[in-house]
Amino acid sequence: xxxxxxxxxxxxxxxxxxxxxGGSARLIGMESKLAIEAERALVExxxxxxxxxxxxxxxxxCRLVMELYEAGQKMRARTSQPPS
Numbered sequence: 001x002x003x004x005x006x007x008x009x010x011x012x013x014x015x016x017x018x019x020x021x022g023g024s025a026r027l028i029g030m031e032s033k034l035a036i037e038a039e040r041a042l043v044e045x046x047x048x049x050x051x052x053x054x055x056x057x058x059x060x061x062c063r064l065v066m067e068l069y070e071a072g073q074k075m076r077a078r079t080s081q082p083p084s
Contacts, residue, residue: 049057 046054
């Protein structure tokens with residue numbers, strides 16, 4: 001969500017509600033030209049999505065995150081069992 005733009009740059013709000021300057025590349029310390037360009041392209045692509053496409057993309061993201069979580073749970077369960 002874009003909050004405002006000033007002479008020093010734009011400010012955005014993360015999903016957690018934190019206000020950051022610039023984008024996620026700066027938030028995690030990746031200030032390379034490649035990271036900034038990739039982030040810009042992602043924001044542009046996201047802005048072209050219809051509301052229905054955004055919901056579908058979010059749903060796909062959630063499903064993938066759950067698959068990763070469940071795989072991790074299975075792996076932890078296997079490694080925590082004593083050998084038979």
